[in-house]
Amino acid sequence: MTSRRGPFVVHGARTVYDNPWITLTDHDVSVASGRRFSYTVVGFRRRAAGVVPLHEDGTVTLVGQHRFPLDAYSWELPEGGVEPDETPLQAMQRELAEEASLAAADWRQILRLHLSNSVTDEEAFVYLALGLTPASGEPDDTEELAVRRLPFAEALAMAADGRITDSISVAALLRVHHMAVNRELPGGLNDLLAAPR
């Protein structure tokens, strides 16, 4: 029994690893050139979500943590995994409270990303959150988070010059700048954020 994925003919597949977060599947694949090879896909059980929490004064809230896979400290947007019983928006509302102790009146989806599409199927939903107010929330007890509120222009500069490297955060901060240049933000935020440095 073969199946097709676009130009790929799949002759068989077997799961070679499995845990609550990822599944590895080896596919026996051939293509029109005649080449036959193994294509291993890392399947993600949870989608990812991230948010730009943008305050009325043109500041944003970032979170800092040591990222275990990189063994490096990383400043990022609030981000998290979408649980099976949540929508991406609900997950992000929960994570924004847990990680940054914030709630937001106005949520806009600003990007949809596939993070590493040659090996994984991981999908990320990215939001802009406006109308921020304090909320109570506790991070997961496996996380040790720092929280920092800084001018948007500073966060944007960090994304551009490599001080922020997390792909969701870099894309999202640049996207909000793009929205400001195109005057897609409410009121005075466009002028606050679009000014060249």
Place this chain on the structure above:
Amino acid sequence: MTSRRGPFVVHGARTVYDNPWITLTDHDVSVASGRRFSYTVVGFRRRAAGVVPLHEDGTVTLVGQHRFPLDAYSWELPEGGVEPDETPLQAMQRELAEEASLAAADWRQILRLHLSNSVTDEEAFVYLALGLTPASGEPDDTEELAVRRLPFAEALAMAADGRITDSISVAALLRVHHMAVNRELPGGLNDLLAAPR
């Protein structure tokens, strides 16, 4: 024998899967809260690279392909993996010729990204290529690529509205727009690319 990664104490690690592209390692980890758990990391054997090939007339060259892990067609920048004997720049110069039949006189690194840092250690280097000229090159025989040259503004709109979802491509196109707004591109390209739509 324990070791540390920031706040994580690592009590042991074992490789649970291995192929020429990725290695899976299960780590036995504890944190200050007392929680002890397994942290599985997908280690990438090759770094990734991508390039924005920007022509003098304000057009860019994109490549299209069916991405097997997503089972979906994807328009993207020319991208590829960095072989062990290459620098990221050399890899990208090779991929630009292979995938888009282009060479470039002027290369600038514009982003460094970690694509999915809660599970993987994958790192990507992103370039802007200017001074483009035709070059000969053949794609890998496992790839079936389409090539399309279009106005930068159109590619940027595709990244913003979700027609392009590849994280490297979305971040890089937004970064080049950001550079144009800040007048960091050569000559007339700033005005060509920074115009609001």
